[in-house]
Amino acid sequence: MKKKRKIDIFLILILVLSAGLNLYGIWNNDTDNAYYTAAVESMTQSFHNFFYASFDPAGFVTVDKPPVALWIQTLFALVFGVHGWSVVLPEAIAEVISVSLLYFIVKPTFGKTAARIAALVMACTPIAVAVSHTNNVDSILVLCLMLATWMLFKAVRTGKMLWLIASFFMVGVGFNVKMLQAYMVLPAFLLFYLIAAKTTIRKKIVSLITSVIVLAGVSVSWAVIVDSQPESSRPYIGSSQTNSVLELAFGYNGIQRLTGQNGGGGGAASSDQDQKNQQQENSSSDNSSDSSNEQMTPPSGGEMPAGGPDGQQGDVQSGGGGGNGAGSFGTGTPGPLRLFQSELSGQASWLIPFVLFGIIGLLITGLRGQRKFNDTTNETIFWTMWLVPVAAFFSVAGFFHHYYLIMLAAPIAALAGAGWTSLVRLYQEESGWKKWLLPIGILLTTAFELYILNPYISDIGIIWSILIGAFGIVTSCLLFFVKKGKSFSYYVSLAALLGMLIGPFYWTTATLADGVNGMIPQAGPQSAQSFGGGGKMNNGGGPPGFGSQDGQTDNNENSSQNGATDSDSEQNSQNANEAPTGMDPEQSGQNENGDSSSKSEQGRAGGGSPGSGESVDEELLSYLEKNNTGEKYLFAVSNSNSASSYIIKTGKAVMAMGGFSGSDPILTVDELEKLVKNGEVKYFMIGGGRGQDNSELTSWIKENGTKISKSEYSSSSSDDSSQSGGPGGNQTLYKAELD
Numbered sequence: 001m002k003k004k005r006k007i008d009i010f011l012i013l014i015l016v017l018s019a020g021l022n023l024y025g026i027w028n029n030d031t032d033n034a035y036y037t038a039a040v041e042s043m044t045q046s047f048h049n050f051f052y053a054s055f056d057p058a059g060f061v062t063v064d065k066p067p068v069a070l071w072i073q074t075l076f077a078l079v080f081g082v083h084g085w086s087v088v089l090p091e092a093i094a095e096v097i098s099v100s101l102l103y104f105i106v107k108p109t110f111g112k113t114a115a116r117i118a119a120l121v122m123a124c125t126p127i128a129v130a131v132s133h134t135n136n137v138d139s140i141l142v143l144c145l146m147l148a149t150w151m152l153f154k155a156v157r158t159g160k161m162l163w164l165i166a167s168f169f170m171v172g173v174g175f176n177v178k179m180l181q182a183y184m185v186l187p188a189f190l191l192f193y194l195i196a197a198k199t200t201i202r203k204k205i206v207s208l209i210t211s212v213i214v215l216a217g218v219s220v221s222w223a224v225i226v227d228s229q230p231e232s233s234r235p236y237i238g239s240s241q242t243n244s245v246l247e248l249a250f251g252y253n254g255i256q257r258l259t260g261q262n263g264g265g266g267g268a269a270s271s272d273q274d275q276k277n278q279q280q281e282n283s284s285s286d287n288s289s290d291s292s293n294e295q296m297t298p299p300s301g302g303e304m305p306a307g308g309p310d311g312q313q314g315d316v317q318s319g320g321g322g323g324n325g326a327g328s329f330g331t332g333t334p335g336p337l338r339l340f341q342s343e344l345s346g347q348a349s350w351l352i353p354f355v356l357f358g359i360i361g362l363l364i365t366g367l368r369g370q371r372k373f374n375d376t377t378n379e380t381i382f383w384t385m386w387l388v389p390v391a392a393f394f395s396v397a398g399f400f401h402h403y404y405l406i407m408l409a410a411p412i413a414a415l416a417g418a419g420w421t422s423l424v425r426l427y428q429e430e431s432g433w434k435k436w437l438l439p440i441g442i443l444l445t446t447a448f449e450l451y452i453l454n455p456y457i458s459d460i461g462i463i464w465s466i467l468i469g470a471f472g473i474v475t476s477c478l479l480f481f482v483k484k485g486k487s488f489s490y491y492v493s494l495a496a497l498l499g500m501l502i503g504p505f506y507w508t509t510a511t512l513a514d515g516v517n518g519m520i521p522q523a524g525p526q527s528a529q530s531f532g533g534g535g536k537m538n539n540g541g542g543p544p545g546f547g548s549q550d551g552q553t554d555n556n557e558n559s560s561q562n563g564a565t566d567s568d569s570e571q572n573s574q575n576a577n578e579a580p581t582g583m584d585p586e587q588s589g590q591n592e593n594g595d596s597s598s599k600s601e602q603g604r605a606g607g608g609s610p611g612s613g614e615s616v617d618e619e620l621l622s623y624l625e626k627n628n629t630g631e632k633y634l635f636a637v638s639n640s641n642s643a644s645s646y647i648i649k650t651g652k653a654v655m656a657m658g659g660f661s662g663s664d665p666i667l668t669v670d671e672l673e674k675l676v677k678n679g680e681v682k683y684f685m686i687g688g689g690r691g692q693d694n695s696e697l698t699s700w701i702k703e704n705g706t707k708i709s710k711s712e713y714s715s716s717s718s719d720d721s722s723q724s725g726g727p728g729g730n731q732t733l734y735k736a737e738l739d
Contacts, residue, residue, distance in 0.1 A: 003409075010116045011103055018099045018123035021090040022132040024512050029084030029417065031648055032135045032518035035660065036070065039134075041064045041082045041651055043074040050074060052226065052233045055640055060630055061666060064239035065177040066222055069137035079410055080199075082648065087135040094143040096131035099123045101146040105153055109375045112419040117497065118417030125409040126507040126523030127347040127402060133516040137177050138406050144174035144411060145185055152189055153379075156196045161207050164193065168211035172218025177700055179253040184254035184393065184407055188385035196378040223249060238659045245668075259398050260682055287513060314690045323480045329401055329520070331394075338395040339408075345452045346524045348405045350504040351416045353448050357441030358419015365422045387411035402522035424493045427479065428486045440494045441477035446472025449503040460525050471499025482645065484486035616649045620733070622684055623713030625650075635683035635733075638662040638694070642685065642731075655681055658694050676704075677738045683708075684734045705734035 031037045035055070043050040043056045049059055053067035063070070073087045073696035080086040107115035122128065133137045148170035156165035167189070171258060174182030190208060197204050222246035226234060231243055233335035240248040261576050303532060332343035366694045373381075390407050423438040446468060453465050475496035479489060511523045624634050636655035637643050643654035657672070658664050667675075676682050684701045710733070 007500065008103075008112065008116070011100070011119065011710050012120045013629065014103075015100055015118065016124055017120075018096045019092075021123065021129045022095045023089075023507060024133075025515075026088045026092060026133060028087045029088050029133070029518070031645065032084050032088060034114035034644040034648060035640055036063060036065075036073070036135050036137075037082065037084070037087055038640070039070055040042075040074050040077050040087050041648050043070060044077055044082065045651065052235050055238060055644065055656065055659075056647055056653050057170045057651065058655070059235045060513050060653070060655050061236045061640075061659050061664065062063060062238045064252070064660060065137060066179060066249075066682070068176040069140040069178075070718050072140060073135060084135075086134060091135060091137075091139040094139040095128055098139070098143050098146045098410070101143075101150050102413060103151050103236075105146070106154075106414050106417055106471065108157070109379050110421060112423045114417040116417070117420055118413045121416045121504075122301065122409050122413035123349065123414065123523065124501055124505045124508055125348055125349075125406075126504055126511055127521075128409045128517050129508045130511050130521040131403045131406050131525040133512070134403075134518050134521050136519075138403060141174050141182060142410065143175040143405055144177055148174065148185070148189070149410075152192065156193065156198075159198060161210070164207055165214050168215040169218055172215045175219035175249075175645060176222055179249045180239040181253075181404070182258075184390050185386055187389050188382050191385050192378065192382040195381065196375075201609075220246065224596060233331050236659070236664065239661070239665060245723075249692055257397060257399050273500060274342045297533050321536075325344060331400060334398075336395055338392055339405075340448070341453070342455055344394075344402065344405065345448075346507055347402050347522060348408045348412060350449055350452065350507075351412055351445060351500060352440045354445040354500060355387070355419055356435050357444075358415050358423060361419055361422035361426050361437055362415075365425060376418075376422075380415070383411045383414045383418075387415065395471070401520055403520070420493070420497055421573050424490060427493070436480070438493060439476040442472055442479070442493075442500070443476040445500050446476070449500065452503065456525055460510070463695075464502070468499060471496065471502065480689055486670065496658075602686075603718055616645050617714075619714050621646065621650065627681075630679065630697070631682050632680040635685060637731075638698075646708045663694065667692075667694070667697060669696050672697055673704075673738065676736050682735060682737060685731045685738060686734060687731045701734050701736060704738065708733040708735055 039053060039055045039062075042054050042059075045057050046059075048054070050071065051067070052059065053062050053070050055061050055063050055066070069090075071181065072090045075088050076086050077083075080089075099119050102122050103115045103119040106118045126734060128139070128142075140585050148167045151163050151167035152171060155161070155167060157352065171181055171189070173626070193208060193238065194201075194204055199207075218227075226237070227247050237245050237248055238250050241251075267332055292438070332338045332341035332345050338344060339352065362376060362380040365382060366374055387408065389412070394405065394408075426434045427436075427438040448466050449472075453460070453468070475492050478492045478695060479496075482488070494610070507523055507525075510525045515524060626632060632653060634650065634652045634657045636657050638658050640656040640660045643656045646654045656662075657667055659666060684705060686698050686701055713733075
């Protein structure tokens with residue numbers, strides 16, 4: 001008879017905890033990353049938009065990512081409607097499933113206790129929970145990689161090649177979630193199969209070659225299909241310079257992430273004009289940095305992110321080294337200790353010191369009395385080969401965001417769980433230096449966690465440091481000096497582990513209490529207001545959406561209350577929101593202010609949470625809808641940030657002429673003129689705002705269009721034709737009609 005499997009009640013409790021953390025408050029989300037939410041709205045309207053991941057309902061331009069994760073979000077939106085929570089729900093579910101998969105991956109070799117610890121650590125990893133509260137695609141990417149890992153281990157344990165092919169197939173699916181980021185695990189996959197599969201070296205090589213061919217085919221399948229279509233029959237590939245998915249994958253979303261070369265339009269600056277635009281943007285950033293920096297308050301002992309409070313780097317093309325050598329968005333100084341720097345350490349690094357001791361313990365216990373590698377050693381090497389190359393990439397990369405560190409969650413969690421069991425075993429069974437690996441690892445990890453907390457003591461209080469320090473010092477001293485039985489040392493070690501989890505668990509709950517930034521999530525106290533480097537925004541400064549919960553800075557509110565002039569508020573808005581050319585939706589993380597709360601709202605779900613799109617000017621919208629005489633596009637703007645909330649609000653097509661950043665080479669003047677002549681677009685909102693306008697298109701619009709006075713659609717304005725609200729801030733509406 002088959003032995004009946006028992007349900008592990010501890011796993012159930014861990015999954016309940018994970019579900020609680022990942023689902024908490026998502027019903028309060030409004031549009032999160034409005035760039036992707038607008039795409040979901042568009043993708044619900046036709047299969048054409050769905051397949052290509054079109055940003056707008058007319059299929060003018062795509063988003064800057066492949067479609068798989070957005071397909072999943074769109075399916076949820078088709079069932080529940082397009083809401084902030086409905087596009088976030090699949091990300092939250094993906095994280096919970098990943099936690100359960102890690103348990104089942106770790107358990108067969110390292111045991112139930114190690115699996116429980118691994119699942120618990122992953123469930124409490126701050127950045128993993130933060131990401132799952134947004135519609136950024138990383139949680140689904142991690143799920144793909146966890147499924148691939150489970151299949152890989154199944155291939156090794158069963159000896160069936162089909163599981164290996166399925167594993168690499170899933171990595172290929174991951175490529176179609178976030179492109180080359182999925183390939184970070186390949187060194188671990190290849191090495192693990194070579195050393196762990198119980199077959200001949202010839203069969204291993206043949207199996208791996210076959211699987212890599214499948215991986216390559218799945219990875220480029222969507223890209224090849226899209227690139228092979230006539231450009232006139234599909235959307236332009238957003239953030240590419242050549243209208244190619246393959247260029248997007250291996251350029252902008254590939255090597256440029258390592259080098260930090262993210263110039264105009266998502267690619268490295270490729271012309272004199274791009275370089276001139278970049279210089280203008282840097283000049284604008286420099287001109288506004290003095291006043292902006294005065295409004296920022298870094299954590300005690302910390303530094304401001306390079307380039308100002310909105311995370312702008314001093315030089316986009318410098319490899320992410322603006323300011324004091326910190327990364328483009330406060331990701332620390334490149335080097336071997338980058339993950340231990342205050343800018344990044346609170347995201348996923350809490351247990352890395354203990355993990356390093358755990359790896360030593362695992363290798364000792366795995367190799368003890370063995371002539372060849374056993375399952376313990378093989379799987380230790382696998383998780384280490386996942387951890388080390390990924391950590392090395394983030395240590396030297398020129399451009400990435402805090403939430404990319406979710407890639408570290410699984411290997412850290414697995415090695416923490418397995419490492420704890422091996423260190424406890426060594427403590428109980430060995431003598432000499434091997435015995436002391438456990439208490440030394442606990443003590444050093446405690447010290448590191450106190451280092452992470454230190455810059456925030458003035459904000460969060462000292463109680464957390466006292467609690468973590470007490471657990472670490474007391475338990476390590478007991479292990480050093482009290483000689484009792486195995487049961488005593490086991491429970492003391494367990495208490496030490498729980499003490500080491502206090503820090504990351506608090507960091508996670510503090511993130512949820514403060515609210516997660518929808519576009520650039522990061523974990524920690526005041527995470528919704530911080531933008532790069534773990535610094536914090538006070539409510540008086542920084543870009544709108546980060547200085548206060550309602551999406552407006554106190555400065556702008558106070559200016560309005562004190563009767564500041566329109567020109568002053570427009571200039572303040574422009575200075576705060578200007579962004580460098582080439583910013584992708586992960587880079588920006590900014591949203592605009594409407595003229596007043598009575599005139600604007602954040603879109604379908606209302607609100608104004610950090611990271612949501614720009615506000616919707618209801619009077620402008622009413623004017624555009626009333627005067628639409630059958631044009632395909634409601635109106636056109638320079639970049640997607642100015643369009644996203646209007647797409648979400650109305651479900652109608654708004655043209656982002658230059659893609660996300662405003663600098664994608666989508667349209668020529670002749671093509672724009674043809675669109676106007678054909679009656680496809682009539683109204684244009686240009687000037688001001690963030691991003692980069694195409695100067696030739698802008699000049700043509702000004703020369704051939706009629707400036708619309710703001711008084712024609714706004715009840716609270718003079719005849720001044722420029723506006724500080726609407727889709728871009730400090731912008732002007734034009735009407736262009738050609739015979």
